Amino acid sequence: MAASTTGSDRDFREQLGKFRLDPGVAASVTSEHTRTDAQQSRSKRVSTACEFCRKRKKKCDFRYPNCSACTRAGVRCTVLSQGQQIFNASVPRDQLEKLQKRVEWLEHIIRKKTGTDVSDIPTGSAVDGEGELDWWYHVPELIAGNQTAASPGGATDSSSAGSPGIAPELPNIGEIFRDKLENRRPSTARPAAAPPKVLRLSSFEEAQTVANEYFDSLGYQYPFLHRGEFMTNLRRIYNSETVPSDAQFSYHIVMATAVLIGSSDGSMSSSFYNASRETLPLALQNEDLPALRALLSIALYTMFSTSGPSVWHILGTAMRLATSLGLHKAKQPGQTVDLVEDQMGKRAFWSLYNLDRLTATTLGRPVSISDEDITTELPREYDDNWVEAPGACNMSIPVQVVRLRRIFSRIYRAFYSNRPRPSREVVAQMINDFRTELDAWRNNAPLLLSAIHYSTSYFDYLYYTSLLLMYRPSPINPAPDDACIVGCGDSSIQIIRSYWDSYSLGKIKWIWLTLCQIYSAGITILWCIEQNIRALNEGRPVLWEPKDDMVRYGVDAVIVLLEEFGKRRKGVDRLATTFQKQSSAVLSRMVHSPPVIDDVLLMNGPVPEIDPSVVEQLFYAYDWFQDEVATFYTL
Structure with a gap:
């Protein structure tokens, strides 16, 4: 020994x-x-x-x-x-x-x-990228590179080798931001981009029209880009003038997203996206606000595209950059700040907050920053010329949306957590308080004639999705009372009507968020019908009494929309088949039950047994399809 x-x-x-x-x-x-x-x-x-x-x-x-x-x-x-x-x-x-x-x-x-084994590494050696000063600059390779990205130590990730499009994984963001962003080097000026690398449409007027379509849709929801600044750079690009690399990247990624949501020309969108990847490393060369805007632009593109990086990872990277920059914190009293820079920073942070809450709740995942850690104020309602016009300019819409998201976030935290379950009386009081807040939000929402859809229909849609999040079965309220069942049914019908109206006008967005909302609202309608049938079979009156044939119309609309989704997005056929089986099982029970909708549905005979798997999906694993969607869309 x-x-x-x-x-x-x-x-x-x-x-x-x-x-x-x-x-x-x-x-x-x-x-x-x-x-x-x-x-x-x-x-x-x-x-x-x-x-x-x-x-x-x-x-x-x-x-x-x-x-x-x-x-x-x-x-x-x-x-x-x-x-x-x-x-x-x-x-x-x-x-x-x-x-x-x-x-x-x-x-x-x-x-x-x-995850680093240091037992065989000589004492004093650089470990985990300690001697590598440019870890942050490997992020563009992993986001936009087709080839396998090299690790700081020179190794390659075999899991991503040969995979098409975007590398599926990002580096250890926590270590990058701890070691690099907390000791940030001074920002350096981004070089002017070379004109030959710019991809242009046939004319400036066409490009201007496409860009305006972006700002008149996504710009109302996520205003982290300034329309005036973007249009100035757009004109310079089409005049063959040189612009900073981050401006060129912004131009390409915005055009890629706008073409993607405005037409079915996927090849043109892909061309703009590929062009944006050439200037992505320079757009991310500094840990600053332009880099944050670049990440947000990528997140919006990948939400609409069937290819691209994981929006979950992109948003996580963006939130860590935003918090490292201190955008979540209020400015100190007496601190001198530039108005435009301060407001654009707030717009970027709250756009990120909006996306983070929407993605987290839809996929049933934790949020990336707690509300208690946020002290910065909401953006002020300035128009494109930096004239303040509360309730009367385009910024009034995203500010109102963020106010709802803050209520939405508290609902999610209150009902979807693992804390001890309160009494039914406490739950009922929580629901009443949140309903009062949501009603006040909707009643005080501004009406803008210049953006009538987003200040009416869009606000209604957000209002009903918030109600559905609050009323539906949750860990804190697994057995909703009669009022919750009625609220679930009415909210689901309104959500389906909103999507059907957009589909009828050819304006529906065929993205995974839409798919999740449609499917969730559809199975909620079936769940409410099943609750009615159980009440009648137990000798109690029906709980939810929708008007006319809204249930039939709602279920049929979900089936049609899921079938249309299946034609455009891979993997939706399984969800469509599952919903058809669920609706058939529930509606067949409704046919054999006492009157629920109309007398035409009545039949004689025994009540059939419902499929146990349907019961499991409808009552006990209410949001099981979130894993399905995340798997198909690599979220």
Whole structure:
């Protein structure tokens, strides 16, 4: 045993010598350990005598440059270095064992926290990108590169090799922002982009029309880009003038998104997107507001596209950048700020907040920042010319949306958590309080004639989706009462009507968010019908009494919309088939039950048993399809 551990004991002796002689380390040891070490040091004292006196085992008087003994003997007075003294000194075995166990424990912690095995790495080596100053600059490669991105250590990720389009995974964002953004280097000016790399439409007027379609739709919801600034750069691009690289990236990604949502020409959208990837590294070269806007633009594009990076990862990256920049914090009193920069920062942060809450609640995932950590104010309602017009300009719409998202976020936290379940009375009071807030929000929402759809229909849609989030079965309210059942049914009908109206006008957006909302509203209608049937079979009156044939129309609309989705998006056929089976099972029970909708549906005969899998999906795994959607869309 002693022979096998000689080498390791020697290493630990050297480390022990450094530990004993380093005052900074010694000061950090607790008083109890200090007393123990002092007792051991008295019994195992390390000699500081010169080499001549030490070998003769005589007391040295430490005279300089030669002690008295060396002077009398006529020899050179030499002293061993501290490392040599410790190396030749005896060390208690139990102390070595303690140090060995502690090193093993620390290596285990490092391996568990970072995934890095340091047991075979020489002491003092750069670990986990410590010597790599440009980790942040590998992010564009992983977002936009077709090839396998290299890790800071030179290794490649075999899991993403050969995958088309965007790399599926991003680097350890937490480490990037901890090590790099907290010690940010000064921002450098982005170079002007070379004109030959710009992809243009046939004319400036056509490009202007496409850009206006973007700002008149997504610009109302996520106003992190300024229309005036964008149009100025657009004109410069079509005049063959050079613009900064971040402006060129913004032009390409906005055009890619606008073409994607405005027409069925997927090839043109892909061309603009591929062009944006050429300037993405320069758009992200600084950890600043333009970089945040670039990430938000990518997130919007990938929400509408069947290819692209995971919107979940992009939003996580963007939120960490935003918090590192302090956009979530209020400015200090008396702090001088530029009006435009301050307001554009607020617009970017609250656009990110809006996307984060929407994505998290739809997929049943945690939000990326707590509301308690946000102290910054909402953006002020400035028009495109920076004239303040509360309730009367385009910014009034996104500000009103964010006000709802803050209520929406509190509803999500209140009902979809693992905290102890309160009493039914407390739950009922929570629902009444939130309903009062939501009604006040809708009643106070501004009406803009210039954006009549977004200030009426869009507000109604947001209002009913918030009600559905509150009323539907949740961990805190798994068995909703009669009022909740009625609220679920009415809200679901209104949500389906909203999507059907958009579909009839050719304005529906065939994206995964739309799919989730339509499917969720559809199964909620079936759930409410099943509650009616159970009440009637138990001799109680019906709970939900929709007007006319709204239930039939609603179910038929969901079936049609899911079938249309299946023609445009891969993987939706399974959801469409599942909903058809669910609706058939529930409606067949409605046919054999007492009057629920109309007398035409009545039939004689026994009530059929409902499929147990349908019961599971409708009542106990209400949002099971979130994993299905996330799988198909790599979210």
